[in-house]
Amino acid sequence: MILCLFPLPEGDKEKFGEYNDFIMIDARIYFREDTIAAPSTPSGRGAIAVIRISGPEAVSLCQRMFHARGSKPGEAPRRMVYGAIIDPRDGDIVDDALCAAFPGPHSYTGEDMAEFHCHGSEAVLRKTLEILFREGARPAEPGEFTFRAVRNGKMDLTQAEAVGSLIESRSQLARTLSLRMLEGAFSRDLAALKEELISALVEVETQLEFPDEAMEERLGSELQAKMDDLLRHSQALQKRAVRERRFEQGIVTVIAGRPNVGKSSLFNRLLGRERAIVTPHPGTTRDSIEGTIELAGRPITLIDTAGLRETQEEIESIGIRRSEELLSASHIVLFVFEAGEGLTPDDRVLLDRLRSHSNQSRIILTANKSDLPPIHSDFSFPAMDYPWPVIKISTVNEEGVHSLISLLEKEVADLIPAETDSAYLVNARQERVLVRLMERLQNAAQFIREQSPLELPAEDLRSALHDIAELDGSGMAPDIMTTIFSRFCIGK
Numbered sequence: 001m002i003l004c005l006f007p008l009p010e011g012d013k014e015k016f017g018e019y020n021d022f023i024m025i026d027a028r029i030y031f032r033e034d035t036i037a038a039p040s041t042p043s044g045r046g047a048i049a050v051i052r053i054s055g056p057e058a059v060s061l062c063q064r065m066f067h068a069r070g071s072k073p074g075e076a077p078r079r080m081v082y083g084a085i086i087d088p089r090d091g092d093i094v095d096d097a098l099c100a101a102f103p104g105p106h107s108y109t110g111e112d113m114a115e116f117h118c119h120g121s122e123a124v125l126r127k128t129l130e131i132l133f134r135e136g137a138r139p140a141e142p143g144e145f146t147f148r149a150v151r152n153g154k155m156d157l158t159q160a161e162a163v164g165s166l167i168e169s170r171s172q173l174a175r176t177l178s179l180r181m182l183e184g185a186f187s188r189d190l191a192a193l194k195e196e197l198i199s200a201l202v203e204v205e206t207q208l209e210f211p212d213e214a215m216e217e218r219l220g221s222e223l224q225a226k227m228d229d230l231l232r233h234s235q236a237l238q239k240r241a242v243r244e245r246r247f248e249q250g251i252v253t254v255i256a257g258r259p260n261v262g263k264s265s266l267f268n269r270l271l272g273r274e275r276a277i278v279t280p281h282p283g284t285t286r287d288s289i290e291g292t293i294e295l296a297g298r299p300i301t302l303i304d305t306a307g308l309r310e311t312q313e314e315i316e317s318i319g320i321r322r323s324e325e326l327l328s329a330s331h332i333v334l335f336v337f338e339a340g341e342g343l344t345p346d347d348r349v350l351l352d353r354l355r356s357h358s359n360q361s362r363i364i365l366t367a368n369k370s371d372l373p374p375i376h377s378d379f380s381f382p383a384m385d386y387p388w389p390v391i392k393i394s395t396v397n398e399e400g401v402h403s404l405i406s407l408l409e410k411e412v413a414d415l416i417p418a419e420t421d422s423a424y425l426v427n428a429r430q431e432r433v434l435v436r437l438m439e440r441l442q443n444a445a446q447f448i449r450e451q452s453p454l455e456l457p458a459e460d461l462r463s464a465l466h467d468i469a470e471l472d473g474s475g476m477a478p479d480i481m482t483t484i485f486s487r488f489c490i491g492k
Contacts (some may be wrong), residue, residue, distance in 0.1 A: 051115065056112060159182050
């Protein structure tokens with residue numbers, strides 16, 4: 001028996017209190033070929049609820065439970081039929097509904113499937129599932145429908161994981177990249193890389209088995225050329241991989257500066273609503289406030305921070321420490337100062353600290369309150385001593401705000417590739433395997449350049465081949481596969 005630890009859904013934790021946040025599930029349940037059923041729409045009231053059934057009895061179960069007004073489910077494959085869900089035991093009507101049958105292999109899972117589209121009442125949903133389970137179906141495990149699609153060759157593991165990413169996508173770009181993975185773009189590039197890798201490995205293995213000094217020089221140059229191509233293609237693949245985490249959290253953009261320079265006003269203006277409290281008194285914002293926006297399809301998490309200054313007030317000082325922590329972890333910093341005052345000595349101290357501790361952050365100097373007259377009559381806007389873009393804005397009359405948004409879009413596009421025609425959205429598991437694959441190919445290429453014993457590059461090439469199998473699912477252990485699919489929602 002293979003046992004895996006799966007996270008429990010929030011609503012089920014009370015049922016399994018002794019297991020805390022996890023429950024032991026026998027991984028072999030995913031490999032059964034029985035009939036499963038589950039709702040594919042969220043729990044709670046709604047206009048429509050969809051119940052999905054898959055397995056050898058899926059169509060016959062629907063025919064027993066559905067009284068059609070016309071042709072029966074299955075007689076017109078992949079077409080909706082209007083009728084009523086009934087209880088075969090006593091003939092009671094459960095709900096007016098639609099039903100569609102999808103005979104295998106032309107279905108999502110590759111086996112017989114059917115769906116009920118009924119009213120989104122919890123009572124209707126509960127009664128329909130109760131009848132299905134009584135008549136021979138069992139509750140589906142998380143992600144089991146997609147697992148069966150992989151098992152039956154309808155998609156590979158990268159496409160299956162893209163299904164989960166697509167469901168979770170919170171921005172247009174995340175949707176686009178997930179859909180590209182689901183359509184098989186990443187799979188096709190992996191398959192091409194695998195073919196090149198096998199070709200290089202075959203050449204190494206041949207030379208190991210049948211050494212011939214007369215051919216050694218020619219084979220060596222051909223192998224080196226193949227390894228160069230292999231490295232180039234794998235580097236291109238890795239370069240196009242965008243980490244999914246950036247779409248979960250968004251590009252973290254921190255608005256920072258001294259108190260009362262207009263940080264919260266800028267935060268509200270970018271967010272498009274009054275989220276932060278704005279007053280003329282310094283120190284109003286005591287803790288960070290977050291909001292999410294989308295620019296050109298890219299997600300951005302905006303964070304308004306407490307004003308950075310020396311203070312003896314305990315609550316404000318805690319907020320300032322929190323602001324400094326956020327600055328060190330941010331992708332972009334909008335450093336706000338007053339346009340009519342220029343960069344003060346205190347501003348410069350803060351910027352110097354930011355430059356020394358936040359090398360990874362992209363910084364935009366934002367001169368706010370440009371609608372107000374300069375503090376001194378002879379004031380001229382100073383040349384900046386820092387290698388960062390400077391933009392003048394007014395959060396009162398919106399002067400320069402659109403230019404700031406355009407600049408933000410450009411910075412975000414540099415962090416999340418704009419080449420959406422070729423980029424892929426990868427999760428943490430896929431990223432780790434890609435990094436490991438790249439390291440093994442580089443090692444193999446180095447051994448070949450140094451004319452090391454061929455057993456060394458052969459071992460790295462075999463391991464790289466195993467990494468590709470781990471990415472597409474062709475070489476994954478059952479317990480690892482089921483752990484991956486356990487993160488899916490129940491009805492997918």
